[in-house]
Amino acid sequence: MVRAPSPDSEMSDLADFARRIRRHSVNMTHRAKSSHVATSLSMADLLAVLYGEILRVNPAEADWPDRDRFIVSKGHGAAGVYAALAEKGFFPLSQLDTYYQDGSVLAGHITHSGVPGVEVSTGSLGHGLGIACGMAMVGKRDGRPYRVFVLLSDGECDEGSIWEAALFAPHHHLDNLIAVVDYNKIQSLGRVKDTLNLEPFSEKWRAFGWSVREVDGHNLAEIRNALRAVPWEASRPSCLIAHTTKGKGVSFMENSVLWHYRPPDKEELLRAQAELENPQ
Amino acid sequence: MRSAFIKALLELAEADERVNLVVGDLGFGVVEPFVQKFPSRFLNPGVAEQNMTSIAAGMALCGKIVFTYSIANFPTLRCFEQIRNDVCYHGANVKIVSVGGGLGYGALGFSHHATEDIAVMRALPGMTVVCPGDPIEAGLATLAIAEVRGPCYLRLGKTGEPRVHDSGVSFALGKAIQITEGSDVTLVATGTMLEATVRAAERLEREGVHARVLSMHTIKPLDAEAVLSASRETAAIVTVEEHSAVGGLGSAVAEVLAESAGHHVPFRRLGLPSEFSPRAGSQDYLKKSYSLTVDGIVNSVMNLLPRSISATQSD
Numbered sequence: 020m021v022r023a024p025s026p027d028s029e030m031s032d033l034a035d036f037a038r039r040i041r042r043h044s045v046n047m048t049h050r051a052k053s054s055h056v057a058t059s060l061s062m063a064d065l066l067a068v069l070y071g072e073i074l075r076v077n078p079a080e081a082d083w084p085d086r087d088r089f090i091v092s093k094g095h096g097a098a099g100v101y102a103a104l105a106e107k108g109f110f111p112l113s114q115l116d117t118y119y120q121d122g123s124v125l126a127g128h129i130t131h132s133g134v135p136g137v138e139v140s141t142g143s144l145g146h147g148l149g150i151a152c153g154m155a156m157v158g159k160r161d162g163r164p165y166r167v168f169v170l171l172s173d174g175e176c177d178e179g180s181i182w183e184a185a186l187f188a189p190h191h192h193l194d195n196l197i198a199v200v201d202y203n204k205i206q207s208l209g210r211v212k213d214t215l216n217l218e219p220f221s222e223k224w225r226a227f228g229w230s231v232r233e234v235d236g237h238n239l240a241e242i243r244n245a246l247r248a249v250p251w252e253a254s255r256p257s258c259l260i261a262h263t264t265k266g267k268g269v270s271f272m273e274n275s276v277l278w279h280y281r282p283p284d285k286e287e288l289l290r291a292q293a294e295l296e297n298p299q
Numbered sequence: 300m301r302s303a304f305i306k307a308l309l310e311l312a313e314a315d316e317r318v319n320l321v322v323g324d325l326g327f328g329v330v331e332p333f334v335q336k337f338p339s340r341f342l343n344p345g346v347a348e349q350n351m352t353s354i355a356a357g358m359a360l361c362g363k364i365v366f367t368y369s370i371a372n373f374p375t376l377r378c379f380e381q382i383r384n385d386v387c388y389h390g391a392n393v394k395i396v397s398v399g400g401g402l403g404y405g406a407l408g409f410s411h412h413a414t415e416d417i418a419v420m421r422a423l424p425g426m427t428v429v430c431p432g433d434p435i436e437a438g439l440a441t442l443a444i445a446e447v448r449g450p451c452y453l454r455l456g457k458t459g460e461p462r463v464h465d466s467g468v469s470f471a472l473g474k475a476i477q478i479t480e481g482s483d484v485t486l487v488a489t490g491t492m493l494e495a496t497v498r499a500a501e502r503l504e505r506e507g508v509h510a511r512v513l514s515m516h517t518i519k520p521l522d523a524e525a526v527l528s529a530s531r532e533t534a535a536i537v538t539v540e541e542h543s544a545v546g547g548l549g550s551a552v553a554e555v556l557a558e559s560a561g562h563h564v565p566f567r568r569l570g571l572p573s574e575f576s577p578r579a580g581s582q583d584y585l586k587k588s589y590s591l592t593v594d595g596i597v598n599s600v601m602n603l604l605p606r607s608i609s610a611t612q613s614d
Contacts, residue, residue: 131389139360140388143380149350150385153357160339180381183350 037067043102049288051119057266057278059099061203066103068242078108081135092147093172094128109136145178155196174206189228194250203265229258236261300437300455307441323369352381359391371413400454401541405582418546420452421519427451428519432493433463439470456491475525481509485529489548492539499596530562544570
């Protein structure tokens, strides 16, 4: 059999990375009996592309001054982020077992303290984009090469502070800033469109002055191609709206409000693991 | 005080290129010299205090020393969670500056009264809280907080506050400045009540009551030793602040006294009652209505003092 050409093998590496993030997320939330498994599943492909191909970070020197900054503003996606960092080599995979446990540094919302690779602690929504603006501003003014990526949830775009920052970034031409929205269409108590409709969503970002693209947030090639090409327009920050499915990869968790909070029990864990071993 | 602040900030910025100023669309007539001299280190993110504070945290995490600036409650209460999570939790080198602490913007109404800011700022882990009492302290405090590697809150008056100190006064964060010596009562003042407190001590002296006056410019970390010394060496303690009596200087001093072994002295907190001021009025008018005046301080001291001392006074 002929070996697959390199782009395909790259994609299969990314697919494998995403699958491992999902498997860890399901295991971690089961063991911890913690919420938010579905949000880690919806963002797994975005994390895989970012950590696998896009971010200039170095696990051996986590505080390298010119590293790309990556702020995960949707801090409830902690399991997925810790999984990605451990897979990337920022800390041992065995540490994932301590997630949410007494005495662990791996808290239920993304925490920087004692966790190499976490740029900023989040969890209260609506903070990350403003911090990212400050980092990007320094990068611009000081002529430094790093870029600042920030991953937002759709629900957190209810927060007014997001739109304060959304006004700021284009005004200051922060084309070193890239916001990625995990638009899975479900927030805590219900569907986004029924709770506080964000549509027309991409038009809002565009009207604020951002360069906007939309992708299928589970199509690794689409995500990679978009993020490889930033900034898409000179002098504008980029906003990638990634259309995702909450709970992606585990059929009974997909597109269901229930799995924002529910942790998988033993039987559900086994079913989820089976699906993630043998994806459809 | 705000002129002393901006003068000190210019001095800092001259000496250290990491110093940045980020304002919440306020500072007309104050910040212009900084803007002119250091345009690339000035930022006005608009009327958006939450974003101002998050931006400052982000800049600080990239190596800057960032002063945020606004008035009254806006740079503290409006963006409290950004201060807690983005600044304090990350130990970000952000200095929060508010002009018009207390009732400085009295006539503008309750929305512009900064009357709970000390209480909430001192509750934050890692936060240094400084309330200078005159323009000399304001300038020295500005320089001092820049030396602290981490979050600080600088609560300023407005403008026109009289000088209490000579320019050579020795100033260190966390160390009260003793202005007068006395053994009958210790008056512990912070921020904009310092001058009235010094004048009250002068009045008391004329009436035979010897007051020790402490300028407690740093509320956190509090100079507990100065408080304990006062409890051992003087017969009563009165705290004076232009802030709610809940949670500010008086509470901080009371915490030290309550947990100290042995030295129980009569104690009184002078500050604002926990209520919304029912009327508009200038800073002086409002302070008078809450007895935060020389007369008010003197009367409180006379009512508090042990009978032996007040009896001497009434002879």
